[in-house]
Amino acid sequence: MSVDTPVSDADARRRALEPGGSFIVQAPAGSGKTELLTQRCLCLLATVEYPEEVLAITFTRKAAGEMRERILSALHAASAPCPDEAHRAVTWRLARAAADRDRARGWNLLATPGRLRVQTIDGLCATLTRQLPVLSALGAAPTVLEAPEPHYEAAARRAVAALETDLAAALEVLLPHLENDVERLVRLIAGLLPRREQWLHHLLGAYPREALEAALRNTVTDQLERAATACPSALAPELLRLARFAAAHVDDPAHPLAGWAAAERLPGAGLAERARWLGLAELLLTRGGPNLRKRVDARQGFPAPSQAADAQDKVLFKQAKADFAALAAALGGHPDFLAELDECRYLPPPHYEDAQWAVLQALGEVLVRAAAELQLVFAEHAEVDFVEVHLRALQALGGEDDPTDLALALDYRLRHILVDEFQDTSSGLYRLLCRLTAGWQPGDGRTLFLVGDPMQSIYGFREAEVGLFLETRARGIGDLHLEPLALEVNFRSQANLVAWVHRAFAAVLPATADPAAGAVPYSPSVPVRAAEAEAGVDVVAAALRDDAAEAERIVGVVRETLARDPRASVAVLGRNRSHLLPGARALKAAGISFQAVELEPLAELSVVQDLRSLTRALLHGADRPAGCNVLRAPWCGLALPDLLATVGEGCDEPVWPRLAEPAVAAALSTDGRRRLARVRRVLADALAWRRRLPLCRWVEGVWIALGGPATLDRAIEREAAAAYFELLGRESHAGDLPDLQAFDRALARLYAPPDPAADGRVQLMTMHKAKGLEFDVVILPGLGRRPRQDELPLLDWQERPGRHGDIGLLLAPIRPTRDAAEPIQAYLRRLGAARSRLEDGRLLYVAATRARRRLYLLGHAAAGAGPGRAQPDAQSLLARLWPAVETAFAALPAAAPAPAPAAPAGWPLRRLPADWAPTALDLRPLGTPTAPTVQDVEEQIPFDWAGQTARHVGTLVHRWLERFARDGAARWSPAQVDALQPRLEAALRILGVGDEHLPEAAARCTRALRNVLNDPRGRWILGDHPEHRAEYALTAWQDGRVRHYVIDRTFVDADGTRWVIDYKTGQHLGGDVEAFLDREQERYRAQLETYATLWRELERRPVRLGLYFPLLPAWRDWSP
Amino acid sequence: MPSSADPTTPLDSSALENVSLDAACERGATILTVNKRLARQLLGRREQALAARGGRVWETPKVLPWAAWLVQAYQALVDDGHHRRHPLSATQERLLWEAVIERSQAGGTLLRSDAAATAAVTAHRLLLEWGLERRQLLVEGATETRAFLGWLDDFERRCAAGGWLSAAALGQQVERALGDGAWAPPAQLVLAGFDEWTPQQRSLLERLRAAGTRLARLTEPAAGAAPRRLAFDDAAAETDAAARWARARLARNPTARIGIAVPDLRERRALLGDRLCRVLQPEQFAAGRAGEQAPFGFSLGPPLAEHPLVGDALAALDLAAGERSWLEVGRFLRSPFFAGGTDEWAACSALDRQLRAARRPAISAERLAGAFRQGPSGAGRCPRRAAAFARFRRLVAGLPRRAAPSDWAGHFDSLLTALGWPGDRPLDSAEFQAVRRFRDLLTEFAGLDRVVNRQGLSGVVAVLRRMAAEALFQPEDGTPPIEVLGLLEADGLRFDHLWIMGLDDERWPPPAAPHPLLPAALQRRLGLPHASAERERDYAGRLLERLGAAAPEIVASHARRAADRALRPSPLLSGWPEAKAAELLPPEPAPDPWSVAPPAPLDAVPDAAAPPTPRELRGGAHLLSAQALCPFSAVAGYRLRAIEPETPCEAPDGRIRGDIVHLALAELWGRLGGLEALRAADADTAVATAVRVSVERALAEASRQRPDLYRPRLLALERARLVDLLLAWLSLEAERAPFLVEHRETRQDLELVGLHLRIRADRVDRLADGRCVVIDYKTGARAGPGDWTGARLTEPQLPLYAVASERPVAGALIARLKAGSLAWLGMTAVDGIAPGIEPFAGTDELADWPALLAHWRERLTALAAELRQGVAVATPGLDACRYCAFPPLCRKAEAETSAGAAADVG
């Protein structure tokens, strides 16, 4: 196999496995970086004391799982003989060494795989904060929310509400800026809070106008300097001459060229020179881009010769135009200069207007406040977002000057850190890495290993900073210099594909690196796999967007591919989820099963909509739409006339009570009556169970009883229903859905579960999700489509490393609602747009390099006037790929837009037959559960709040009477009881008697105990009789169930009678004690007679029952 | 056993005398178990054995958990006067720590001081149980440990001052008392289920032995298991299989004792409950009442606070604190757990709907009471809930501003009683238990006087709520044959069949988790629980070994995947032979509740016609608009009135803001009268004044309706904005041909083919020639004239006003009042009526202005006729459906998929 022959980058690969060095590795698509990471992990494991000293950070949990799996597999395989293939032998040898280390140190990694530290950044931060609850100031691991939006909104709302309290000044500036639209401001702030990791630290520090304006000025002068540098010096004299000529021929002193009139040289980088650059741009470039002017006229200071006052001028004018044409032709060879000159036209003003500044400052204050409010909201709910965990982890790691000693907290020292996908590092992770490696020195045995491919940096929308890769490669991290290594071998794709990618992306990606602008140039790959017969890349060009045709084409390609090789894998990769939907529908229609994650929103299916209505109707008795729909859904299916009669024409009352009204039923058709009767019965039954079952189970049960499952004929509907109930289970609390809007939001995020029948040969996913995967054939649909646009944020900012190493912050506020433009904002937007164009190019690179054998590119570009003038939408991916695919579109005929197909109107109502009835289940019955164990009846007295203290007194008196009986009453005298008071108080307090009741309660206990000891009857009861027991616990098997009893006092008297006595510590205030005792005797007769039956089971003695009232004291006894 | 009798050798568990359960009971020995569950099972097993032997009544054996035994021993010390200190309950202890932490420097800024308190409680327990030296902690500890030690000092100071004792210190106290001779040791103790002893336990046991207590160890013969393991695709499949297996075992032997043990019961509880219900009670499940009398039970319930009955009680107590959010008020109104909860449910729900119509996010008790009293649907319809709430409010009025928990507990009880809690329905067994548990909780809460300051209602409700959130509650119906429990809880128990699930390599052995407040290295050295991976592995291995002998049939299982990660079997299972699912599971498919309703062929009936519309129908111009867009939506919205309850707004939204502009303009033109006022000599000041006054009026009205939205500063900002807006707008009015404003928001009746419509034009102007112009103000972003020349007038307002006008109409204008894009839009008969509007030039079909007016009349009449006839066909369209609320009713999604499905077939 060719893979085993030494590869061109073998040196880099060897170097990467040196345990003492720190490296940053550029690993293009298909270069086998995961294997390299695994190998390095193994090689490091063989050198450390504890496996925990090696930390690998991956981008996703999935990647962490895979890497852990690889390491473990390698360790497993280490006990087998060395494999023959060279690259596997490398891994084997490394694993062997690691396994030896494992054995020598007794780690037993295979039995405790948890010791391998392979984590995502989220996981790492969670670990850090868990182990450092005080330093991270979290207190304990809080719940981390997947969807924290409501908290953002709450925080934003509170901040804006401070208009009426202490944030008036700022909000009084900010709100009018947005036409006092509070809701909009709240929404915009809430939209910024998830990105606070980016802006908060800027806003928190001093916020000096001077520094920010300096950044603006630097931006301007940097750009002017670039223009000056790019200006071809050979052409300078001619430029100067013609510009002066033009300046002399414009009359308007405000004309951009006017400043050139007395110019002696070309302008430099000074702020004052900006006007002349603009004039030059006006002269040389047409509007809207770095395009050379082909013709000049009077507007640019080149009057038409025909306008000349005299012949001399006429010649002069004519000559000037000719000179200009010559100059233009010469400048055509300097596109970079034209581009830089063009850029000068969009520069921001070098300072803020006072009004702008006021808004910016106000905005800063409000945002800082919102971030503070967010902390409070988090604290109230004991929930945070992932960002907070990052921020807290960072905080826990300590400042630069006083880093936290992690070894103490974690019980191991971090010696080696490996980071995968470093190109998608956010500045947050970067800072975390800096702290983790604070104080690391080259050669001190601690190493950092960063792997990534800047060409595959595609997470800009999640704050990934591709520039960090380039910067780090150039400067290292902290004191740690990282040796750059580059892999170049592509193990994945056939040679033709590699060659195409090489040609295409050398043109698509920028020529030079620019960390600040996020520009990454192409770096080439060398194929290992041989070229196949086919070219590898097919461009399917269309003149018009036609999703259906494109989808058909996808089906065709998939069919063809699988027909040729049934084991081939095909992936359809879309930029957005919506770009995949047409293909998904067409594949389904064609009967091709596929795997897709989070593709089809379930909320759009009627089964889910009906379930939502059923849920709402069951929860809210006056939710009329839900009520109507329960009667309309296929399980009931009332036709419109019946439905109107049932719910009442134009009426706003709850639907539910009407269902039971005879008058309503009378107004229905026979069919309607039958349907309604069945559904009403089910619903009436259901309501008796309101809030008694988990909501999901209740709703599902009602739905089944209504016949819901009978109405589903497609597998996806059944899965959707199951997914709905699962969601309902997750979102409900205490049998209710407290916030229906929140539920709807969660419902909108619900997608069809993966098709269980799909074997993974055909997969649909977004390009982002495809990162790290590979397929035989890759289809990229919808390349001509324009992505959707989001609402513009409130604050634009950009950290901009200046040309002189200084980092400036560019900040712009949102433009006022009523104004058309805000120049600083426009400038930043322009930078942002350029960045995302660059990222789009990389996204295409990622998508295209997923293919092993063949790549299909599907897109449309509107045909312009005449053949060969097709132009893709400027925002589309196709526009990025244009240089590589333009030729395929050249031959497209101009086509007229097809008329939109008319939507069908009206359709039949689908419903169960009116006589539908459930089927009985044929099941083997199960035994009934064991009957409950019943406690002594005395325990189940009704709750009596006021009686709590009395109950505690009773408990304590019982306890002491047991004690007296155990010790023998003779040992205790009434006088001793008085001395017990403090002990009794202590015991009562422990039982839960409040301070204010304590003396009274203790007094009552003392009285009871003294009474007993003073009372001959009491002394007799406590006396030393044969077989006496106190608090005697018995268990009985009665009526097939177990019962537990506790008997206060029992003994056998001299006559051989078994006494069974119960103490009653109730008080009786007022007269007629005898009547009270009679009542008590009746009340407890049954209880005591049960005791008697117990004793009859145990022995043959006569039983006599007694009730003793120590507080009175009084006594009743009888024979059962 | 010689060594166990020798008091000088260190105690060794394996060297203790072994006794069986029966022998121990017959000896009358006290059996101490490691936890409550084991005590219960031992008791139950003994009972079963005796009952099987024909026993009827017997002395209850003394089986109790170690912790309860310590409490009893301590009680004796108190009764004997040796001790007075009050052992803290778990809640008291946590609250005390929390107070300590919140006051400390390190703890004051914590996001979750409550959770830190929980951690501190554990750290303190470990410190006592393992006899950790503070000095050592100081030497080895970093910030976290130092913070903890600081808290500990304060905690101990407070304990000493308050006469309290940490529950974790009981063992020490008893041991000391034993040494002092203050406590008589029991004659014999049998220990059950202790895998290992903490140093504290060991030392107490050694002392007991020295004092002459006969110690023994409860042992039972291994159940002779041949454990096997199974792998499943995911946790759901694994759970399904376990449920089917349990059903099969139970069907074979109804008295079998079946266990399902899970390492992460808390996370899996919902899934397990769901699958067990489906498989074991499919009939009940299909009737919406699964869970009653279930043949399975969980060892661990959800928090008590999540029981509906308790959750609603807590929420209701909050109502006493003042304004509550509309969601909470709605929850109270819909709750079945208060008076009228059954019969008045629909009426109370209607009341909620009515309250929501006012769109207030927060509702005071006063407002709610008012709604009960005078809601348009009448208090008569939920009299019992209304009366209960009135009683409640009377009590609320008499509540103290601040009080101690024991006071509050009494108030809470009476407040809930006043509301008729726990409701009119007879309680089922689970509800009965929940009520009892909640009352126990209230009692415990009443015992917090000395750890919780006297404070106001909301503070104490929060404390109670937290207690309820921490108290797990599992209603019990006897001992069900199938027990679902955590792995640790299953330790020591015996079953006939045991399935241990979730044994994958991520969970078992669990990763090391040293306590964050104690030095990690120290914990590892001393072998504290969870301190290191090695310890976890050994512990997990031993536990699994014991579980592997706990039943004659043992199955272990794990999933192969979780989310997007692959899982391996726990390495500790490597010795267990792998089985095939088919060997263990019954051949028939799992019972499925859905199969009571197998897919049935559906009827399809045409349904595009409603009965004729009555003459009177609310809706006005919007009704016709809906009919034009999609006739079904008109039926749904105006005849079925399937209208969602309102959602409250927390800030003025577009609707409210638009209304204010309308109001202000109506006011303004009332003052100005017409164009002349704008052109008068002194116009500038007069107009400015008129604008100010009009804005003032409009805002006064808005803030009268919603004082919560329009508070002073926002009001001031809005005043400025509106004045600017109106002044800017007037400059566009000034460019018009002369006019007089004739109507402002005037109601008008219009009869179209027997349909009576009530309409109201924003404004009607009269021109110099006597003709009039109808005007509509639009403040939204999407303000533009609709298609007024097409067949269906989907924006029929202005045409409708034109048709209704008694004078000839010369124009229909939309005033777009959006800052930054103020403009006149619309159509006029002649030039100059409004700036920027060209006169109607005719189209192919409509030659001129009169033809347009005729077209409007004809189209509107046709629409009205459609309505009258009951045309109700759904006509989906991009615009119509985008903001439509009726897709489930019109069955659009269904029609699309069935069309798609039909296409699939074709």
Ligand code: SF4
């Ligand atoms: S969703 Fe569309 S088709 Fe259905 S009622 Fe609304 S507008 Fe008509």
